[in-house]
Amino acid sequence: MRLARPLPPLERGRGRRGLCGPxxxxxQLLALLPRPRGPYPLRLPHARGxxxxxxxxxxSRPRAAASVALLRPPPRRRGAAGTDxxxxxxxxxxxxxxxxxxxxxxxxxxxARALCSxxxxxxxxxxxGPLRPRRATQAHPAPLRAxxxxxxxxxxxxxxxxxxxxxxxxxxxxLLGSIQRFLEARGVHGGTFFDVFAGTGSVGRHFRRLxxxxxxxxxxxxxxxxxxxxxxxxxxxxxxxxxELPQVRRRLAGRxxxxxxxxxxxxxxxxxxxxxxxxxxxxxxxxxxxxWRQYAEGGPAxxxxxxxxxxxxxxxxxxxxxxxxRDGRVGQDGFWVLLASLLEAADRVxxxxxxxxxFLKRLQESAREPLRLRPPLLDLRSPAGRVYRGDxxxxxxxxxxxxxxxxxxxxxxxxxxxxxxxEVLAELHTATDLRAYxxxxxxxxxxxxxxDRRSEYCRRGGxxxxxxxxEKAFRxxxxxxxxxxxxxxxxxxxxxxxxxxxxxxxxxxxxxxFDFERDHRVISHRRFxxxxxxxxxxxxxxxxxxxxxxGEWLFYVRKPRSRRRASA
DNA sequence: TTGCCTAAAACCGGAGCAAA
DNA sequence: TTTGCTCCGGTTTTAGGCAA
Numbered sequence: 213m214r215l216a217r218p219l220p221p222l223e224r225g226r227g228r229r230g231l232c233g234p235x236x237x238x239x240q241l242l243a244l245l246p247r248p249r250g251p252y253p254l255r256l257p258h259a260r261g262x263x264x265x266x267x268x269x270x271x272s273r274p275r276a277a278a279s280v281a282l283l284r285p286p287p288r289r290r291g292a293a294g295t296d297x298x299x300x301x302x303x304x305x306x307x308x309x310x311x312x313x314x315x316x317x318x319x320x321x322x323x324a325r326a327l328c329s330x331x332x333x334x335x336x337x338x339x340x341g342p343l344r345p346r347r348a349t350q351a352h353p354a355p356l357r358a359x360x361x362x363x364x365x366x367x368x369x370x371x372x373x374x375x376x377x378x379x380x381x382x383x384x385x386x387l388l389g390s391i392q393r394f395l396e397a398r399g400v401h402g403g404t405f406f407d408v409f410a411g412t413g414s415v416g417r418h419f420r421r422l423x424x425x426x427x428x429x430x431x432x433x434x435x436x437x438x439x440x441x442x443x444x445x446x447x448x449x450x451x452x453x454x455x456e457l458p459q460v461r462r463r464l465a466g467r468x469x470x471x472x473x474x475x476x477x478x479x480x481x482x483x484x485x486x487x488x489x490x491x492x493x494x495x496x497x498x499x500x501x502x503x504w505r506q507y508a509e510g511g512p513a514x515x516x517x518x519x520x521x522x523x524x525x526x527x528x529x530x531x532x533x534x535x536x537x538r539d540g541r542v543g544q545d546g547f548w549v550l551l552a553s554l555l556e557a558a559d560r561v562x563x564x565x566x567x568x569x570x571f572l573k574r575l576q577e578s579a580r581e582p583l584r585l586r587p588p589l590l591d592l593r594s595p596a597g598r599v600y601r602g603d604x605x606x607x608x609x610x611x612x613x614x615x616x617x618x619x620x621x622x623x624x625x626x627x628x629x630x631x632x633x634x635e636v637l638a639e640l641h642t643a644t645d646l647r648a649y650x651x652x653x654x655x656x657x658x659x660x661x662x663x664d665r666r667s668e669y670c671r672r673g674g675x676x677x678x679x680x681x682x683e684k685a686f687r688x689x690x691x692x693x694x695x696x697x698x699x700x701x702x703x704x705x706x707x708x709x710x711x712x713x714x715x716x717x718x719x720x721x722x723x724x725x726f727d728f729e730r731d732h733r734v735i736s737h738r739r740f741x742x743x744x745x746x747x748x749x750x751x752x753x754x755x756x757x758x759x760x761x762x763g764e765w766l767f768y769v770r771k772p773r774s775r776r777r778a779s780a
Numbered sequence: 781t782t783g784c785c786t787a788a789a790a791c792c793g794g795a796g797c798a799a800a
Numbered sequence: 801t802t803t804g805c806t807c808c809g810g811t812t813t814t815a816g817g818c819a820a
Binding site: 564569 | 787788
């Protein structure tokens, strides 16, 4: 595992991004499922934002509206699921919409018609069973869907033995294939790929599988730990020192140990020790530690993020893992792998409804399930990447790359505070004074201040017509970037508007203006909406779009060598 | 077709800040 | 001092996935 040198203390401000998703509920880890390629991008949740007065577009409105109308699915017959809903059958699949040079309008229309007419065949209902691999280079991009996993998502995975699982937040898009094609259409086929707001790291892992040398960064510990494992891990850590401990051997040889090991399934060649280590950790003696006290049922804080038993088991496993590291029984690599396994297991039994912004008042069924650790699915065939945990704007000045991928936060939610529980679990090993650390936990939901993990990209601000903190940070980042190819993924509903992003990229590349026709794409999908229409509430409908339709933007710019030197 | 379960965005109230 | 806006913390709802 190649670990980048830890960064100096983080300055307050720019470049923060939580799990981006996305997501601890960790936006994530699907890219490591056993398939060679496949677009499974994940996004962060939206926050409410002020209405946009108009839909800024590089394509004329009549043309866009025509495209949207043609891409709308045919009306569904009554009797099908959801057809009598006031939203007119919201269960219909989202409609892919790609504009621009890779597909002409005529081609797009023809494809849209084909898609609509063959929708049922193209997107059969998900069902359990073997998952079919999907190539990222397939002719049709995967449909985008709001806030849901595809078949390979958590439910299916959770049922499969030994598979990595994580509930995702905000994964409203499936963009990996689109990003890959977007780059390939511009002649980019390899080199170093820097995902500076990595979140779950799904994009970085995807490009790692394609042979890129990936650099991944995020500010959150919970994201960092996973990326050390899924992006930075080059080989299976050595657990021989742990497995020769008499108590560990006894534990694994016992009835529960054998059952636990069996439940994990067959280990891939060379990973038998990893599976045994995970089983040993899963059987750690439960303890009443910080997680139980602060976040579990029965704990004195009264926060219902975990059941009583799971809270104690998380504490027991965490404390045992720390002891193993302290005694030299596991090395740093092994520590990260086991910690990632624990983080994912805890996430699966968290009593929440998507984010950790609030716990549910009663334990939901999944939270009553016993904590189950699973070995992370390591990608050992692709080149290992480097992982950072730091300020994006500072880091792009230090780390050069062929491709810089930017997927900054685009809403006003600070992710550290929406995913504080996994963040606490992930960073707890860094606390030198546990009592002082615990004393800083406050509020109904057990937040920590996380001042060092606030992101300028979540700040709208900018009254009186001036640029927002978000826009300032973005302009600074692309100006300072030391990369030839810059790709930006951003939500249509985000803080930045299209013109601001284009202007910043043009300025960074020394262009008079950004060429939206050539280097900008919109991928359309359906917005997830949990609220019904009530009390006269009016939901924003973007101009030229169907109700609940929202787009994901892709931007590209090539930075000439002179600008890269100048910005360094 | 039914019904359970989950996701994740919206709601709401309050604090803080800057302009008028 | 008032007004209007952003930001934050806490909570809930329900569309849609999925299994039976």
